[in-house]
Amino acid sequence: MRKRKNIITVAIDSPAAAGAGTQAKLIAKHYNLLQLDTGRIYRVIGKMRLDNPKKFNLSLIKKKIKKLTVKNLQNKNLLSDKVAVSASIIAKEKKN
Numbered sequence: 642m643r644k645r646k647n648i649i650t651v652a653i654d655s656p657a658a659a660g661a662g663t664q665a666k667l668i669a670k671h672y673n674l675l676q677l678d679t680g681r682i683y684r685v686i687g688k689m690r691l692d693n694p695k696k697f698n699l700s701l702i703k704k705k706i707k708k709l710t711v712k713n714l715q716n717k718n719l720l721s722d723k724v725a726v727s728a729s730i731i732a733k734e735k736k737n
Contacts (some may be wrong), residue, residue: 649674657725679712680728684719685709 669676
């Protein structure tokens with residue numbers, strides 16, 4: 642496998658259910674690019690908040706994110722409404 646040089650990074654951001662994820666998948670497929678669903682990362686953090694309410698803090702987030710894998714992002718449990726709500730709460734929080 643050869644290394645890819647000059648990799649293009651494209652970010653598509655939108656409100657939930659606006660179609661950005663679908664467009665990102667289509668663009669990635671068409672141009673043979675890697676695609677990362679950043680909403681899934683928020684959901685991983687939202688699930689951490691639900692699973693560890695007493696220990697949930699920035700230190701825990703940093704520790705878990707460093708070990709994040711594609712398999713973690715494919716976890717079907719991330720698709721629950723509870724996790725989505727938790728992720729939304731975290732996304733809205735303002736930290737100084």
